[in-house]
Amino acid sequence: MDAPAPTAQRTRRHAFLVGLALPGQPGWQVREHLDELAALADTAGADVVGSAVQARPAPDPRLYIGAGKAAELAARLPGLAVDVVLFDDDLTGTQAKNLEDVLKVPVIDRSGVILEIFERRARSREARTQVELARLNYELPRLARKWGHLSRQVGGIGVRGGEGETQLEADRRVLTRRIAKLRRELEHIDERRRRQRRSRTALPVVALAGYTNAGKSTLFNRLTRDGTFAEDRLFATLDARVRRGALDAERWPVLFADTVGFIRKLPHHLVASFRSTLDEVVEADLVVHVIDRSHPRWEEQQRVAEEVMASLGVDPERVLVVFNKADRLGPGEPRQPDVLHVSAVTGEGLGALRATIGERLVRQRAAPRPPFEALPGRPGFA
Ligand SMILES: Nc1nc2c(ncn2[C@@H]2O[C@H](COP(=O)(O)OP(=O)(O)OP(=O)(O)O)[C@@H](O)[C@H]2O)c(=O)[nH]1
Ligand SMILES: [Mg+2]
Secondary structure (H helix, E strand, O other): OOOOOOHHHOOOEEEEEEEEEOOOOOHHHHHHHHHHHHHHHHHOOEEEEEEEEEEOOOOEOOOEOOHHHHHHHHHHOHHHOOOEEEEOOOOOHHHHHHHHHHHOOOEEEHHHHHHHHHHHHOOOHHHHHHHHHHHHHHHHHHHHHHHHHHHHHHHOOOOOHHHHHHHHHHHHHHHHHHHHHHHHHHHHHHHHHHHHHHHOOOOOEEEEEEEOOOOHHHHHHHHHOOOOOOOOOOOOOOOOEEEEEEOOOOOOEEEEEEOOOEOOOOOHHHHHHOHHHHHHHHOOOEEEEEEEOOOOOHHHHHHHHHHHHHHHOOOHHHEEEEEEOHHHOOOOOOOOOOOEEOOOOOOOOHHHHHHHHHHHHHHOOOOOOOOHHHOOOOOOOO
């Protein structure tokens, strides 16, 4: 086999994945989480060249993995031309610093990878502000590590530890000030969004929410005939998008909102920063929880999405669960009779979905059905 190309000749980084198997955690689950980390790495622009799992009673406070395992990895990484090592759980600043010392390559934890993806994806000013805020909140407790590197580099020319402290304090002040500024900016954006929501026509809002890659944007396109960006990548959508659609041939108009996807171990800074985007879900009259029923771990994804929605304060009574990607289910696979099965790709089940949304809205009295004549005959509403 050819030797791997050196970093300078590659456009994508080589990533090596590391996960822990804690007591009571089945092997398949650790694998599955690493598979998801691999998908995240791919989306963040890295090719996975290898992975390792270590069984431990608990993460090591100094190195996350054991010292022996770390030494073994350090010996293995150069042969794979690894540029970065990704850890499936969040690392403390100390763990990350110690790991970088041993492994001699940058180390990024799961939150860091998700942040990188969000940074690549953020387009609107709102999304960019939200991501930057999340990044700074993420970096703040890790500043000591950065300065640690710097002080080691310049240590040989007589910089004393005391000056390092001063620099650290100064960096912290700069970050804290910037965080405060971004928070104020987001408050303004928030206020504008709230005004927009208030000034919208009194149409009911149906938000599509769920695990990343479940098919929310594809379904949104189907329901609104819009060309929203849908892609087989994690976190294709970062901005909540709101567009008119109709519930039946008689043109019962509603607003559909497409939202950012959820993922397990979603960094809480990100959730907090995306609060104004996620408010679209919280304030919707109805939340359609889109589940990729063809995914081998759909039940876990459903649970994660439910947990995130609960933490946002979404009322479970206002949630309609929908199994998407029904076209991928084998003919022999049993279907749950009480759950709507749809396919955003083939269009299967969409009529039933529209009808059910309408029934739920009426039942919740969010949308007393307007007389047909009163509705504007807008084109493209069928
Ligand atoms: N086979 C099949 N594929 C689907 C279906 N719905 C969506 N997909 C595919 O699933 C992938 C993800 O779809 P998106 O609509 O981008 O998913 P999303 O939930 O918006 O994802 P994020 O914005 O990343 O959270 C795309 O490749 C879609 O073509 C479906 O019903 N059947
Ligand atoms: Mg999307």
